[in-house]
Amino acid sequence: MPTPHQSRADRRRATEARILDGARELFAERGFDRTTIRAVATSAGVDPALVMQYFGSKRELFTAAVQAAPAPPPDAGPDTLVDQLLATLGLKLGGLPEGTLAMMRSMLTDPAAADHARVALGRQIDGIGAALPEDAEPELRAALVVSALLGVSVGHQLLGLSPLREAPADRIAALLRPALAALTTPAP
Amino acid sequence: MPTPHQSRADRRRATEARILDGARELFAERGFDRTTIRAVATSAGVDPALVMQYFGSKRELFTAAVQAAPAPPPDAGPDTLVDQLLATLGLKLGGLPEGTLAMMRSMLTDPAAADHARVALGRQIDGIGAALPEDAEPELRAALVVSALLGVSVGHQLLGLSPLREAPADRIAALLRPALAALTTPAP
DNA sequence: CCGTTCGCTCAACACCTGTTGACCGAGCTG
DNA sequence: CAGCTCGGTCAACAGGTGTTGAGCGAACGG
Numbered sequence A, B: 001m002p003t004p005h006q007s008r009a010d011r012r013r014a015t016e017a018r019i020l021d022g023a024r025e026l027f028a029e030r031g032f033d034r035t036t037i038r039a040v041a042t043s044a045g046v047d048p049a050l051v052m053q054y055f056g057s058k059r060e061l062f063t064a065a066v067q068a069a070p071a072p073p074p075d076a077g078p079d080t081l082v083d084q085l086l087a088t089l090g091l092k093l094g095g096l097p098e099g100t101l102a103m104m105r106s107m108l109t110d111p112a113a114a115d116h117a118r119v120a121l122g123r124q125i126d127g128i129g130a131a132l133p134e135d136a137e138p139e140l141r142a143a144l145v146v147s148a149l150l151g152v153s154v155g156h157q158l159l160g161l162s163p164l165r166e167a168p169a170d171r172i173a174a175l176l177r178p179a180l181a182a183l184t185t186p187a188p
Numbered sequence C: 001c002c003g004t005t006c007g008c009t010c011a012a013c014a015c016c017t018g019t020t021g022a023c024c025g026a027g028c029t030g
Numbered sequence D: 001c002a003g004c005t006c007g008g009t010c011a012a013c014a015g016g017t018g019t020t021g022a023g024c025g026a027a028c029g030g
Helices: A008-034 A037-043 A048-055 A058-067 A081-088 A098-106 A111-130 A138-158 A162-166 A169-184 B008-034 B037-043 B048-055 B058-067 B081-088 B098-106 B111-130 B138-158 B162-166 B169-184
Strands: none
Touching: A008 A037, A008 A048, A008 A058, A008 A098, A008 B008, A037 A048, A037 A058, A048 A058, A058 A098, A058 A111, A081 A138, A081 A169, A098 A111, A098 A138, A111 A138, A138 A162, A138 A169, A138 B138, A138 B162, A138 B169, A162 B138, A169 B138, A169 B169, B008 B037, B008 B048, B008 B058, B008 B098, B037 B048, B037 B058, B048 B058, B058 B098, B058 B111, B081 B111, B081 B138, B081 B169, B098 B111, B098 B138, B111 B138, B138 B162, B138 B169
């Protein structure tokens, strides 16, 4: 008997979490369209109808699964801007959070995910742009930085390009650092 | 009467081209999964069954539509490596070819498109890596360059990030140039 | 201990998809 | 001009999808 006696509410929270975890994993692996509610239900050991009953629709399940980004602690380190940027790659700690991967996976084919991605990236761009000198096209520079890092994440985590997959994280960071510095530093 | 009298073979080539064009456009806009054969047929003013009869299956239609990359002429200019890289962004000439966009659009959600993308990017990586000094992790540097440029393309052409959409092409190139130089140049 | 809540399942609907085979009629060939 | 070729359409099938409503049975509350 699995986890002998727990309250009804506990069981509910548990299965809800199981559904959410399976959904996140499948959405991250196959994207929104190719992830079927039936597959999510099976992965949680549950009837498809229950998934609907809990989350209302496939869309709401997706946004619920994606929103569960644990938001990394501010960490308060006196890091340089470039180091903060490299941290967003999630190179250490075994990759980006699965919810982020799920959103990235679907952002090119699902308009809702694309909107979500645009605002998330826009927020990052604004944050970086605010840290750049005003006379150096800060928004454009920030957008290029974010896009470049997005590309590295895509190539690494979603496409699995072999040179990136096989390289140690600190080598990637070391090679990227001067490039990001060049992008964020106005020509003298 | 549209284009009065043409041979049967001419008409055939014409409708085939019309189907291929519509397919490329729709695949580029919505990706593989969300593009329906019925929609392609409608866009070409034709019955869905004809699309199948011409291309055999949706997959073959996709690969046929994507393969039609006109392959930019070598141009033989004595460009620097960085300039060649910037050229691959298709910043001038109104964006990348639609077949390339179609492949990019689907590469995160369709395994076949992902394979296609991996070999295409792999080819680019090998080409760039061969031009880098052997003692400077050329493959990794090349992969980072290609990924970063991929990210900029995605952000610009597929996501439509406003700072990139609104910026003139030569500003993007100018800001990217030193960063690419830093990526392709081993530390002194 | 009994009635009610509620987590959960079953079976089905309505829809859309890729794909197929029969068929029509205009153009080609002899 | 007769017969075949073949570009093209029509109608349908089979499978998979999100979504729904009725219902069951165990845990809850009094």
